[in-house]
Amino acid sequence: MQALVVAAHGSHLNPDASDPTYAHADTVRETGAFDEVREAFWKEEPHFREVIRTLESDEVFVVPLFISEGYFTEQVIPRELRLEDWDPEKWDSEGTDASQVTLEAGDADKTVHYCGPVGTHDAMTDVIVQRAESVTNDSDVGEGVGLAVVGHGTERNENSAKAIEYHADRIRERDRFDEVNALFMDEEPEVDDVTDFFESSDVVVVPLFVADGYHTQEDIPEDMGLTEDYRLGWDVPTEVDGHRIWYAGAVGTEGLMADVLLERAADAGAELGNAVERVRAMTAGSDDAATDEPEPKAGN
Amino acid sequence: MADPTTDLESLLAAADEGVALDGLLVERTDDGTYVLETPESREAGLEGEEIERALESIPSLVSNWRYWDAIGGEGTARRAFLRWCERAPPTEDRTLEDEPLEVPERYDALEDGIVREWGQLRITGELVDGGEGERRYELRHVDDADRAREELERQENPRDARELSTYDGDGRYRPLKTAPTLRSGWVFPELSGRELVDAVEFFYPATIANWHRERRGELDVDHWLETAERQTGIYDVIDELPREAVDWMAEACCVDSQCLRRREWEYEEGDELEPEGGDGPFPCREPCSLVVAAARKWAILESEAERTYELEFTTSELNQLAELIDAVADGRTDEIREADVNDGANRYRARYLRAKRFDGDGGLEATKRE
Numbered sequence: 001m002q003a004l005v006v007a008a009h010g011s012h013l014n015p016d017a018s019d020p021t022y023a024h025a026d027t028v029r030e031t032g033a034f035d036e037v038r039e040a041f042w043k044e045e046p047h048f049r050e051v052i053r054t055l056e057s058d059e060v061f062v063v064p065l066f067i068s069e070g071y072f073t074e075q076v077i078p079r080e081l082r083l084e085d086w087d088p089e090k091w092d093s094e095g096t097d098a099s100q101v102t103l104e105a106g107d108a109d110k111t112v113h114y115c116g117p118v119g120t121h122d123a124m125t126d127v128i129v130q131r132a133e134s135v136t137n138d139s140d141v142g143e144g145v146g147l148a149v150v151g152h153g154t155e156r157n158e159n160s161a162k163a164i165e166y167h168a169d170r171i172r173e174r175d176r177f178d179e180v181n182a183l184f185m186d187e188e189p190e191v192d193d194v195t196d197f198f199e200s201s202d203v204v205v206v207p208l209f210v211a212d213g214y215h216t217q218e219d220i221p222e223d224m225g226l227t228e229d230y231r232l233g234w235d236v237p238t239e240v241d242g243h244r245i246w247y248a249g250a251v252g253t254e255g256l257m258a259d260v261l262l263e264r265a266a267d268a269g270a271e272l273g274n275a276v277e278r279v280r281a282m283t284a285g286s287d288d289a290a291t292d293e294p295e296p297k298a299g300n
Numbered sequence: 301m302a303d304p305t306t307d308l309e310s311l312l313a314a315a316d317e318g319v320a321l322d323g324l325l326v327e328r329t330d331d332g333t334y335v336l337e338t339p340e341s342r343e344a345g346l347e348g349e350e351i352e353r354a355l356e357s358i359p360s361l362v363s364n365w366r367y368w369d370a371i372g373g374e375g376t377a378r379r380a381f382l383r384w385c386e387r388a389p390p391t392e393d394r395t396l397e398d399e400p401l402e403v404p405e406r407y408d409a410l411e412d413g414i415v416r417e418w419g420q421l422r423i424t425g426e427l428v429d430g431g432e433g434e435r436r437y438e439l440r441h442v443d444d445a446d447r448a449r450e451e452l453e454r455q456e457n458p459r460d461a462r463e464l465s466t467y468d469g470d471g472r473y474r475p476l477k478t479a480p481t482l483r484s485g486w487v488f489p490e491l492s493g494r495e496l497v498d499a500v501e502f503f504y505p506a507t508i509a510n511w512h513r514e515r516r517g518e519l520d521v522d523h524w525l526e527t528a529e530r531q532t533g534i535y536d537v538i539d540e541l542p543r544e545a546v547d548w549m550a551e552a553c554c555v556d557s558q559c560l561r562r563r564e565w566e567y568e569e570g571d572e573l574e575p576e577g578g579d580g581p582f583p584c585r586e587p588c589s590l591v592v593a594a595a596r597k598w599a600i601l602e603s604e605a606e607r608t609y610e611l612e613f614t615t616s617e618l619n620q621l622a623e624l625i626d627a628v629a630d631g632r633t634d635e636i637r638e639a640d641v642n643d644g645a646n647r648y649r650a651r652y653l654r655a656k657r658f659d660g661d662g663g664l665e666a667t668k669r670e
Contacts, residue, residue: 012589015467041589044475046506050509050510054506054508075533076532107520
């Protein structure tokens, strides 16, 4: 038997933080590729600490629903899962290369394949592009359009910016959008000045965040000048300094994220049958595949 | 539904390896005959048709075996929990069940429904009519015990438990799944065994696994100090929380009125915390993430030095402060009637105290004594 554990941050304060985690886990459940699928959290339940014991499977694939390699993927998750002999060196990564490492869990007789975060997987590039298609409602979006991939960025963790730049570079190489730039919340180049970095009149802005929350629904829209006050909401697109800004909200809510979970597990040796193809078909061009809800007007 | 003929065939096939469950024992011996043992009798040397006739005369034992054979998962928490649901003797240790029911009594009881409570969940196990021992489970809130099923919001998919457990009756987010604030008014009328376990796991994650470990004497408790010393980052400070503050914290957060898990962790091995651990069926094996996050706040607050202040209060005003703290701590503020000015935590009373005793900076007028 094999199990998938989706390891996410969760929140004590915001009930919506775990919505994408549940939605993508449900999409994977629908494929039947795993005997068991569990969500696990740092701030919700089941906690990382107690998730492994809830499984009957002896092979467990743990995929962190995090954007970059760093404190959570290297310290918190392995420690709380009791992964024996874990050492970040085992990922042999320069910041965006972590694939998987096979370890034993200290509290259960199981083999754990600890995977790199979803945010640095190559398949994530496709999710960003699909997010741009979703927000513009144009499956060919690209020509005459600029794309901004936005990250938190932080001086404490250089990998945070590396993940953003990695995908921006990959999308730029595809020659699909007229311009592609990586922008950040708290380092240069800053998302506040988004229109300074683009010549295209239409700019799609995709924040590389796992869930919508304070940053993606309050900070960034106000900083970019989409709205005076996030509580008033904003239009998609919104005119700012002569550019039309198509603000996508967190990429992590895109249904295709479930594909990245599967890709991570497949790279680690999970037997998936045709699950990848099924998930791609299920989530093609749709938001929140598993919930089937229409996209609410951003910011409301 | 199961076919009784197939039941017999699969039971006899299993008898090659030996069948032993809940008083039914069937073995195929080297000479190809069968041994059949029930709580009432023991027969040996039974040939093909004889064993079939004998088994047909004990349909409850046979269908009971079939149900548990289909449930499978020998030694798993899932199986142990489902057996607990119908007060079946645990396979490994009969002393774990206060009043274990043998198959005849259990089948009688299942006709009416066997009720178990798990936190605020009420589970009723029943036999499916004509289902050859197949069980169905109804799941509802304990507060809805006496309500007609039709009055309750009908739920089918175990995953819907996630939505039900996210908000309390007032629509507030429940970050702690085992807080005694589960909203009522819903029912899962017909869950299979596996679906029941899934639903319970969504309501109260990991409780079944930890309960099972505890029953087997294998619960791995991490006491306060172990948990606190493991923390890093912004939670690195929590191991500095003074010893007595950990008692206050457990009294604030971990008693039954706040969390239905039964606290099994102490300050450290051999140093028990003062407050009661609680009475719930499922254990709490280490401080949860809410306790860790709150502990950080208290560790920072407790690092401040105590000082002596001089404030002017009438005796009644001093008592009113205590009433205000009590009302907030007991979550009672919503219940205080608008015009009940006899209650010290009444809003008008609090506003009056503020008007009278606050200074221009919006705080209590107090003088620090050097």
